[in-house]
Structure formats: structure tokens, C-alpha cells
Amino acid sequence: MTAAFFVTGTDTEVGKTTIAAGLLHAARMAGLSTAAAKPVASGCSRTPAGxxxxxxxxxxGECSLALRYEEVNPLAFAPAIAPHLAAREAGVLLDLQALRGPVQAILDQGAEFTLVEGAGGWRVPLAGQAALSDLPISLGLPVILVVGVRLGCINHAVLTAEAIARDGLTLAGWVANVIDPKTSRLEENLATLAERLPAPCLGRVPRLAKATPAAVAERLDLALLGLAL
Structure with a gap:
């Protein structure tokens, strides 16, 4: 049994990686082999290794397969700006072709649970008129949506879910990541999200003092993805 999902968010800085790492940790603790890809990333630090x-x-760090950094993140850019702008400054053509091959190579590793994490929200631009959403479309990956719970999140979440469906993909599940614990009418907002999103809520993650993958994993239910655990 192998399962792979694309992780997107309602916006940037909504905790996609925090949730993705938690999901991978939960899968490892359930005895599944894990792999991941972050095909493009900006805001990278310069190190002796690159x-x-x-x-x-x-x-x-949550991949059980022995993967090299360059396999997980083949396109890395230093400026903390939109990936298509960072790529343009670096003279790199950021198109579907540049992303699809490396991600397919990760999928071909055959891990029982693989996550491909996007950058920002669903319609992050690539070169020309392409968007990062073209990647999961081309691979036919079901989507996990990380909802950054704060004022305005219902609109962002519903619009994203509608775009995913319009693109012909399945919303496999969503996670409520409470990035603003002071959100007015928090419980009512979460109930509205549950009513309007056409997929199960995989978990509710509060604002944690230390959002380690293990701490996040405790609040997630992989079984709702239909995995044989």
C-alpha cells in the first residue's frame, strides 16, 4: 500500500510544514515508511553544503527513507520572496517541467506515505501563466488543506476547496491549525469550516509552545485519510 498527498494552505505562513511534519511523524509511528518533497523553497540559508x-x-527529518536534501528540495532560492520572483532573479525557469521530474522521483521511491508540500497557497505563480497547482494536477495527487485559523479563514478555505475541486482533484482532508488562538468565536468558526469543507477534518492543532512533529502528530488522525494503519 502506498499513498501520496499534496499539502497546500489557505495562505502563506499558516503552518503547512508544521502540519506536514506532524503527519509524517504520525505515519512513522504507525509503522509506515515515509518520504517527502518540498520541490521549491525560497528564504533559504547559505551553508557549506549549499x-x-x-x-x-x-x-x-521525518522521512524514514534515506533521501538526500537535494532530492527533497531540488529548487532552493535565498531571497524570502515569492518563488517565481526568486527563480527569475536566479535565472532559473520555474515551470512544471522543473518540478514534476524531481517529485516523480520521490514518488517512485515507493514509500507507504509520501507528502509533497507546496509553497504558499493553491495558486502560487510559476513562470508564465502556470501555477504551482499544476503540479498536483499533473500527478493526480489528492490534497490535504492546512487551514490557518484566524479572522477570514472561512472564506480562504472555501475558495481553496472550490479551486481544488474545479481542478479535478480530491480534497482528502483538512487540518485546523489555530495560528490565532484569540480568534473571535473560535468554536463557531471551526464548526462552519466543518460544515462547508467537503472532506474530513484530520485534526485541530492549537497554538503550541513547542510545535514538534511528535506534539502535532498527537492531534492528527491519519485513519481519516483511509490508510490501512
Whole structure:
């Protein structure tokens, strides 16, 4: 049994990596082999080994397969700006062709649970008129949506779910990541999300003092993805 999912968010800085690492950790604890890809990342640090991205490193740390950093994050850029702008400044053509091959190579590793994490939200631009959403479309990957719970999240979540469905993909599940614990009418907002999103809620993650993959994993239910655990 192998399962692979694309992880997107309602916006940037909504905790996609925190949730993705938690999902990978939960899968490992359930005895599944794991792999991950963060095909493009900006805001990378220069190290003796080359550009490194904290999000990609977090995902790599939860992979049970022996993967190299460059396999997980083949396109890394230093400026903390939109990936298509960072790629343009670096003279790199950021198109579907540049992303699909490396991600397919990760999928071909045959891990029982694989996550491909996007950058920002669903319609992050690539070169020309392409978007990052073209990647999961081309691979036919079901989607896990990380909802950054704060004021305005219902609109962002519903619009994203509608776009995913319009693109012909399945929303496999969503996670409520409470990034603003002072959100007014929090419980009512979460109930509205559950009513309007056409997929199960895989978990509710509160604002944690230390959002380690293990701590996040405790609040997630992989069984809702239909996995044989």
C-alpha cells in the first residue's frame, strides 16, 4: 500500500510544514515508511553544503527513507520572496517541467506515505501563466488543506476547496491549525469550516509552545485519510 498527498494552505505562513511534519511523524509511528518533497523553497540559508531551507529540513527529518536534501528540495532560492520572483532573479525557469521530474522521483521511491508540500497557497505563480497547482494536477495527487485559523479563514478555505475541486482533484482532508488562538468565536468558526469543507477534518492543532512533529502528530488522525494503519 502506498499513498501520496499534496499539502497546500489557505495562505502563506499558516503552518503547512508544521502540519506536514506532524503527519509524517504520525505515519512513522504507525509503522509506515515515509518520504517527502518540498520541490521549491525560497528564504533559504547559505551553508557549506549549499542553500538549505528550514521547512525542507523539517520534512527530511521525518522521512524514514534515506533521501538526500537535494532530492527533497531540488529548487532552493535565498531571497524570502515569492518563488517565481526568486527563480527569475536566479535565472532559473520555474515551470512544471522543473518540478514534476524531481517529485516523480520521490514518488517512485515507493514509500507507504509520501507528502509533497507546496509553497504558499493553491495558486502560487510559476513562470508564465502556470501555477504551482499544476503540479498536483499533473500527478493526480489528492490534497490535504492546512487551514490557518484566524479572522477570514472561512472564506480562504472555501475558495481553496472550490479551486481544488474545479481542478479535478480530491480534497482528502483538512487540518485546523489555530495560528490565532484569540480568534473571535473560535468554536463557531471551526464548526462552519466543518460544515462547508467537503472532506474530513484530520485534526485541530492549537497554538503550541513547542510545535514538534511528535506534539502535532498527537492531534492528527491519519485513519481519516483511509490508510490501512
Amino acid at each position: 542553500l538549505r531551507n528550514d521547512d525542507a529540513l523539517a520534512l527530511l
